[in-house]
Amino acid sequence: MIEDDLRAAFARHEPLTPPTGPLRAAIDRLATGRRRRRQRWRAGGAALALLGVLGIGVPLLTPEHSGPRTAELLAEPGPTTPPGAVNVLLLGVDGDPPEAARADSVLLVHVPADRSRAYLVSLPRDLGVPIPGYGDDKLNASFAFGAGFRRPDPARGYELTRRTVAELTGVRIDAGAVLTYAAVRTLTDEVGGVPVCLPRQVRSIHTGRLFPAGCQRLGGAASVDLLRQREGLPRGSHDRDQTARIFAAGLVQRVTEGDVLTNPVRLSALLAALGPKLTVAPDRPAVLDLLRLIPTLASADPVGLGLPTIEPTGRDRYLRTDPRLTPEFLTALREDRLGEWVTRHPERVDGAR
Amino acid sequence: MTYEEFADTRLAPLLRYAVMLTGDPHQAQDLVQETMVRVQLNWRRVARADSPERYVRRMLTNQYVDWRRGSWMRRVLLRGEPDEAVPAPADHAQSAVDRDQIWSWLSRLPRRQRATLVLRYYEDLPDAEIADILGCAVGTVRSSISRALATLRAEYVEACS
Numbered sequence: 001m002i003e004d005d006l007r008a009a010f011a012r013h014e015p016l017t018p019p020t021g022p023l024r025a026a027i028d029r030l031a032t033g034r035r036r037r038r039q040r041w042r043a044g045g046a047a048l049a050l051l052g053v054l055g056i057g058v059p060l061l062t063p064e065h066s067g068p069r070t071a072e073l074l075a076e077p078g079p080t081t082p083p084g085a086v087n088v089l090l091l092g093v094d095g096d097p098p099e100a101a102r103a104d105s106v107l108l109v110h111v112p113a114d115r116s117r118a119y120l121v122s123l124p125r126d127l128g129v130p131i132p133g134y135g136d137d138k139l140n141a142s143f144a145f146g147a148g149f150r151r152p153d154p155a156r157g158y159e160l161t162r163r164t165v166a167e168l169t170g171v172r173i174d175a176g177a178v179l180t181y182a183a184v185r186t187l188t189d190e191v192g193g194v195p196v197c198l199p200r201q202v203r204s205i206h207t208g209r210l211f212p213a214g215c216q217r218l219g220g221a222a223s224v225d226l227l228r229q230r231e232g233l234p235r236g237s238h239d240r241d242q243t244a245r246i247f248a249a250g251l252v253q254r255v256t257e258g259d260v261l262t263n264p265v266r267l268s269a270l271l272a273a274l275g276p277k278l279t280v281a282p283d284r285p286a287v288l289d290l291l292r293l294i295p296t297l298a299s300a301d302p303v304g305l306g307l308p309t310i311e312p313t314g315r316d317r318y319l320r321t322d323p324r325l326t327p328e329f330l331t332a333l334r335e336d337r338l339g340e341w342v343t344r345h346p347e348r349v350d351g352a353r
Numbered sequence: 354m355t356y357e358e359f360a361d362t363r364l365a366p367l368l369r370y371a372v373m374l375t376g377d378p379h380q381a382q383d384l385v386q387e388t389m390v391r392v393q394l395n396w397r398r399v400a401r402a403d404s405p406e407r408y409v410r411r412m413l414t415n416q417y418v419d420w421r422r423g424s425w426m427r428r429v430l431l432r433g434e435p436d437e438a439v440p441a442p443a444d445h446a447q448s449a450v451d452r453d454q455i456w457s458w459l460s461r462l463p464r465r466q467r468a469t470l471v472l473r474y475y476e477d478l479p480d481a482e483i484a485d486i487l488g489c490a491v492g493t494v495r496s497s498i499s500r501a502l503a504t505l506r507a508e509y510v511e512a513c514s
Contacts, residue, residue, distance in 0.1 A: 002455075002505055003474060009455045010373050010475040018378045020364045027360075027386055031393040192419050195488050214490035 085336040086111040089162055089176035091143060092184075092227070092244060093154065103143035103161060103178075104228075104237075105244040108169070109302075112336050118302040119338050120248050122241035123165065124309055128318025131164050138318055139164065154178045168321075170334050184227065185220035187251070193217040194250040199350075202229050202243070223247060238306065245304030245350055252302050303342060304350035354405065356396045360389070363406055367413060373471040374417050376460050388413040411486045414472075418464045418487070458508045466501035469494055 092105035103125065110119040125140035134145050139161075146160025147153050158178050166173050188194050197215040204211070204225050211218075211226055218226060227247060233239035308325035312318055325345075332341035342349055364385070371381035392399050392409055402408035459467055465487065472483045484491045 002502055002509065005455050006470060006474045006505075009453070009459075010471070012453075013372065013376075013456060014369060016378050016381075017365070017369045017372045018382055020368055023368065023382055023386060024360060024364060027389045027393065030386065030390045034390060034394060212490060212492075214493075215484070215488050216490070216493075217488055 085113045086174050087171050089158075089165055089173050090248075091158060091161060091176070091178045093143070093157075093178055093180050094228070103140045103157070105241055106139060106161065106165065107241075107244060107248060108165065108171075108173075109248075110171075110333060110338060112338065116339065118252060119342075120245045120302050120304045121307060121333070122245055122305075123168075123307050124241060124319050125237060126319045127307070127309060128316065128320055129164055129168050131160065132167065133160075136318075139168075169330055171330075181224045181227070185224050187220070188218070188223045189220035191251070191254050193219050194223055194247060194254050196223075196226070196243075196246050196250045198243070198246065200234075202226060203232060204229055205231050241306055242304065242350055245306075249302045249304055249350075303338075305338075305342070305348055308348065354400060356393050356400075359392075359399075359405060359409075363409070364389070367409065370410065370471065370476065371413065371417070373475045374414070374464075374468060376456065384413060384417055388416055407482070407486065411488070414468055414486050415488075418468055454508075454512060455505065458505055462501050462504060466497050466504075469497045470501050473498060 088109040088111075090105075090107040090109060091103045092107070094102045094104050106123040106125060108121040108123060110121060112119070123139060125138065127139045128136055129139050129142075131137050131142045131145060134141070137145075142161045142164040143157040144152075145157075147157030155178075158176055162173050162176055195215060195217045198211055198213050201213045202211040203209070206228060207225050209222065209225055211222075227240070227244060229243065230237050230240040308322035308329055309319045310322050312320070325348075329341060332338050367389075368381060368385050371384045372378060375381045375384060388409065391412065399405050399408055459470070462470070468487065469483060472478045472486060473480070478486075480491050480494050484494045487494065
């Protein structure tokens with residue numbers, strides 16, 4: 001009966017609804033004003049580029065680069081986004097500088113020349129690869145080797161991982177970033193939580209928290225908890241890579257949909273909050289230019305993929321690239337035909353987003 | 354569909370929905386206004402959705418549920434208490450408890466719970482669609498509805514005793 005009372009109460013209050021005429025006029029007026037403002041921002045160039053930062057993740061700018069580069073961008077407005085496909089390398093790192101020395105997730109963000117959408121390709125951290133100067137080892141060792149052990153430098157860790165990934169895949173990497181868990185936590189909270197749709201439930205071995213299968217919106221601390229989970233998942237770090245892709249997709253979606261991109265006040269608050277947590281180097285062309293791409297993507301829904309791999313055989317300790325699928329996949333990536341590849345191999349795409 | 358066509362047919366239902374969510378015509382106007390400005394600015398993306406209507410309803414619901422986001426809450430708070438001056442039309446069939454009390458009890462529920470009640474008992478949507486709008490699992494929808502109903506029932510008991 002309480003249900004009936006509720007229905008009746010809602011129906012009785014329908015007459016509270018104001019007329020739509022004045023509201024519609026107000027909406028049009030405000031939208032026109034904001035559109036104008038947005039165009040001014042776009043002309044500003046640098047500002048919009050900064051917005052895009054949030055779309056891709058957190059590009060970590062080395063202090064010696066960030067100052068002059070911002071000034072440069074402010075001085076030369078106008079669209080300078082690079083033509084052609086763009087690849088961005090994101091490394092998810094456990095711990096905070098200066099201890100950060102393990103890259104738990106390696107994610108290559110590919111934006112095709114037609115700007116239809118972003119592809120998130122994760123490279124398994126246990127993949128055996130030739131690391132320039134260090135021989136055959138696990139992919140995530142490249143970060144540790146590069147960063148050094150006594151006083152790890154994430155910028156150098158990134159650089160060696162970038163060379164390793166570039167040689168493995170044969171693609172040019174235009175920019176990159178190192179994300180610490182602290183940066184992820186701040187970013188997530190600042191955008192008001194990120195929606196994730198999990199294909200299976202995940203129990204945190206760190207906090208005991210249960211993340212149910214299905215869609216949920218997570219705050220910063222919960223997101224970091226989820227992103228760290230690997231043990232107890234059926235496919236271990238493959239599943240964690242998938243979680244990272246799902247999270248990144250949710251973040252991109254959240255940022256493109258929300259008003260983070262259009263509200264300068266929120267944006268500057270966010271950048272201020274993230275500022276001190278960021279380190280590491282962009283590649284050329286300037287990472288900020290690339291980030292301007294985000295608002296131009298036709299679809300806010302990125303496609304998540306794992307690099308095709310096979311389990312270790314014989315005495316091998318590492319995952320290996322799949323001799324059947326990987327060459328075809330990498331060719332598609334290099335020739336900017338990932339869309340076709342995905343159509344031929346729908347089973348390789350993350351179902352949940 | 355153009356934005357104009359969408360607004361022609363959908364603005365009134367959205368505004369009614371917002372009234373049920375917020376319980377207040379001014380807040381409802383602010384909420385719809387903020388959402389529809391964003392809809393208009395991003396119309397191409399909205400139009401590409403399978404169901405633009407549901408997409409916009411999701412935007413509006415998120416805006417309502419998420420207290421951290423958006424400036425509309427701050428503006429509303431500056432205005433002070435919700436406007437109580439507009440009386441609802443009288444109803445002759447009174448049950449044991451004055452049924453308008455249920456309307457004021459609704460305002461004490463957490464927003465997410467109130468949203469589930471509005472979606473189910475005003476919009477008459479199936480649970481799966483409610484889950485889609487709120488971005489959560491169907492089970493979460495059900496548990497949040499039953500928690501909300503339990504709270505309301507407790508108010509009933511208190512008011513009757």
